[in-house]
Structures are given as structure tokens and as C-alpha cells.
Amino acid sequence: MMKTCKTLAAAVLMATGGALVAASPALAVIELDVTKGNVQPLPIAIGDFQSRDGIGAKISAVVTADLKRSGLFAPIDPAAFIQKDLSPDATPNFADWTVINAQALVSGRVSPEADGRLRVEFRLWDTFAGQQLDGQQFYANPENWRRVAHIIADAIYERLTGEKGYFDTRVVYVDETGSKSQRVKRLAIMDQDGANVRYLTKGGDLVLTPRFSPNRQEVTYMSFGNAEPRVYLLQLETGQREVVGNFPGMTFSPRFSPDGQKVIMSLQQEANSNIYAMDLRSRATTRLTNTAAIDTSPCYSPDGQRIVFESDRGGRPQLYVMNADGSGQTRISFGDGSYSTPVWSPRGDLIAFTKQSGGQFQIGVMRPDGSGERILTSGFHNEGPTWAPNGRVLMFFRDAQGSGGPQLYSIDLTGRNEQKIGTPSYASDPAWSPSLE
């Protein structure tokens, strides 16, 4: 009995995946508890996927890198492998894998189809229980091999941790070149591991703070065009751009609502900025804050019911939460220092922020009621966190003192496993895409 084929929504991957085996979910002996603070990475063996032309080894390498970067897995050096003829067609010799302490094992194969597509299949094994945990196959155009690898890594991650993977995702960010005083900034998009960088603007206009729409097809951002700086909307497929709304002043700090129907942003009016929501279909705008202060960086809760934002109405920038209609504005940050750039976790349980305290710039999280504040990283300049869609990892940018410019980093919710994301030049303002359901 095959699982129902699941269609991957993006057209690029004309694939259907199906389970390779017929089992009801096996009772896994191995299990990674990712809810604890100090996770011992799970030793996993990932064999090169069989193929005629080396593509299999490339796919295995991407799967290995994804899992390793998560900090939850410790891929075993293939040089230690005893069984060399690993094939997805045969049950592995489990004793050969348990003896090198591989608790999980991945085998796979890539084969060309008559129509030019690749068939990629993999199996995930629990070596100590001697059971298959997962097995799927995908059909994809050869140029999408990296995406297939990320999808396989997601499947392995999900099966072993019980949480959704985040490897088949992208990041939109601001590419920075040139001197600090004359920085050229371009919108760029890449895979979450830094591969496949593509530039979305040419650099003639200063661009800031790009954010994905929930369906990943659009990006809203701030651009200094010819006249007043404004919030724009960019269609990724067509490259079409438009100004969002017809506001009587500078608009900035945009973000989509979780249903994709609205963009929420700040409007500058005289010395003050207030928060407005605009319905993208009706073009109706709603004013949500009205203070003689700077109200900015609004971000919806994942259910769309509430909004977190920063305001200096009390003196220094602090975090506030309000209902989506602007009612019930309540301060939630009370620590020593100032707080800004709040982002609500896709799981709803936490709000990440930038905190300035004692001359340091920190990335931290707190609960939506302001309790349980934890600082994940602290240094000369860390700013602008964005959540991986599973709510376990944050990406942000760091400008180390004396460095020429900012670079992107990711960090686990535990504050451990900090990783630099390689980009072709300096990079800032990352925004992680949602995952495709």
C-alpha cells in the first residue's frame, strides 16, 4: 500500500513522492528529543546515493550538510563505513552500521527517466531496531537536484525529530557592496544554505527590509526610489513592482499578514511614525497606532489576531503587543536596555527581538506576555532576527567591530549552534521564507 502521492506545489519540481515501503509507521527506537536545551547530536550515516554520473554524491553531500548544520545530527565520516555496497534495494547489514555507532542510516539512488527527469529515491533506517523508518521517491528536472536534496533532508529531520524540517526554504536579504558611506544595496534571494543566489534589484535604488509573503511568491520591502521612500511589492515570478498604497509620506518597515491579504507598515507623519495596515485587494487602510512617538517594526502573530511592534512612546524603544484592530496596546519588554525589531515565531510561542544593552547588540527571545526573556547571542552588533518556519532556528545579521560589513548567521533557539551563512558579499536584513505546505 502506497502513501498518497504528495505534489510539491512549486512548479519547478514536477515531482510526486511516494512511500517506497508498505509499513505502517515503524516504532522508532531512535528518537531525538529536541525540546531539551542540550541536545546530543544523533550519529547518522549518509551513504552516497547511487548514480552513474556523480549527481548522487552531490545530493548526499547537500543532505549531509543540511543535517549537520542543524546541530541535531552528527554525520559519520564515510571513510568509517564498513558496508560499501549500500543499496536502497537491499536491507542493510545492520551490524556493520551499529558497530560504527550509526544510529540512523540513509541510502539512496538517482536514476534518469526516459523523459529526462531524475528519479531520486531514498530510505531511512533505524540500525539498532533493524527497521526502515521512511522511504520516498521524487521525480525532478536535473537542475532542481539541490531542492530534492533539501526535501529529503527535511523528511529525515522530520522523521527523527518529530518537528518540521526547514531545509527546503529560501531567504530574501539585502546584498551589500561598496564603501560604508556609499553602500550599494540589492535585494537578493537564495536557498537557506546560501546556494543559488539571485539578485532581484539592480542596486540603483537603496532597498531595505525585504519580507516574504506567506505563499513565497511576493516580497514587500522599502525602496528609496526617485521621490519619497516607500514600501513596495515585488512579484518574484514576473519581476513586477508596485508601490503599496498611496500614503501622504514615507512608508517603511512592511510585513505581510499571515493570510497574505494585508501589508502592515509604518507611515511617517511629521516627527512621528504610526502603524497602518493596508488591505491589498480593497486598498483600504487602517490606522492602528496614534502616538507622538516612533511606532514601527510591526509583526502579526501567526493566527493574525495580534501584532507586536516597537515604540519609544515610553522614552526608549520597547516592545508592545496590541490586538489586530489596534486596541489593547500593552508594553511587554521591561528589561534593562532597549528592544526593537520584534518577530513573532511561526509557532506563536515566542517573540524574537534585537536588544541594545550595555553597548552590546543582542538577539533574544521572550514569550508574548514578556516573560521568559533569554539572550541567544550578544556582541558589537547583532540585528534583525527572522524565524525558520519551524520556529527552532533564527537567522540575523552581524556586523563585527572593525569588519567591513555585515554577514548572516543562524542560531538555534537554545543559543547554541551558531552558523555563518556564506554569501557572495556583505549581507543584511534576512527574511526566511515560510515552508510550502
Place this chain on the structure above:
Amino acid sequence: MRRIALGAHSRIALALVAALAVSACANKNKNGLPDNASELGLGGAGGAGGYGRGNAAPGTAQDFTVNVGDRIFFDTDSSSIRADAQQTLTRQAQWLNQYPNYSITVEGHADERGTREYNIALGARRAAATRDYLAQQGVPSNRMRTISYGKERPVAVCDDISCWSQNRRAVTVLNGAGS
């Protein structure tokens, strides 16, 4: 290392070169960088940069930048017009009232020690405060527009307070060619 870069996108770039050359000279004799317009050589007799009062024809952009002073500075997270800035803005207003053909753009800037969105708003608040002060001094509002660059266009690029204090600024940029 301390380094001073040229100002952004300005018609008066040439004058700025001169002005910044003055400030660079001043630095050699001081421990910290000057953080107000007159010390930068923007507010008084320029001299050292070669664009003293004698070299800049009255009513020109050079005259405004070098002899009047095109920028004021702010305290951290503040948009209050300081006493030294009030003097500069009073001179700016007198000059602008004397040469009424110019329209101006007041650019508000923030230092790098803040987050991006907040600094955009802070720069706007500084630009608005500067414009309002000029308006009080008789410069018609319809000659003035404002724009904020947040922390995107620092003039001084180093990672300490000597640069940050120069980047917290409002710059009055002349638009219309008046004479």
C-alpha cells in the same frame, strides 16, 4: 583605522571635499573628532581647505556649505536642536532668506548604533525638527522638504563614538540653483 568618506549624492560634493579636508586637518591636532559644525570647519572661516570666504562666491552652494555650515549634529537617540546647532540653523535661515531662489532638502541621518527601522524613523524626526526650526526662523515651508536616510549613509565610517557623533546629523541640501 579612522577614515572619513565623502558625503552622499550631493550637488555640493566638491565643497564637501573641502569641508572634510578641513576636518581631517583638525583631527590631527585632537584626540577625538570634532562633533559640531564649527569645529568641522563648516561653520566658520574655512581657510585650510582652500574654500574660505574669499574663494566661495556669495550665494553659491560653496558659500552655504563652507561659510554657513550645511549640517547640524544630535545627541544619541535625540532630535533636540542643540545650542551649537541652533547657531548653525540661524545662519542657514538668514542665508536662505537672503537667497530665496533656493529650495532645500533636509536630510535626517542616524548613527549605526540603532536598528534599521527605528533609525529610519529617527532620521525623519531629526529632519522634521530641523525643518521646523528653519521655519521658525522665517524660511517658508514650501521651500523645504525632508527625507530620512536612517543609518544608511554615514559620512564617518569607524566603529567608535568619534564617527557615530558625526553621523547623527541633519544636512541641509540646496536644490534649486539660485544664482
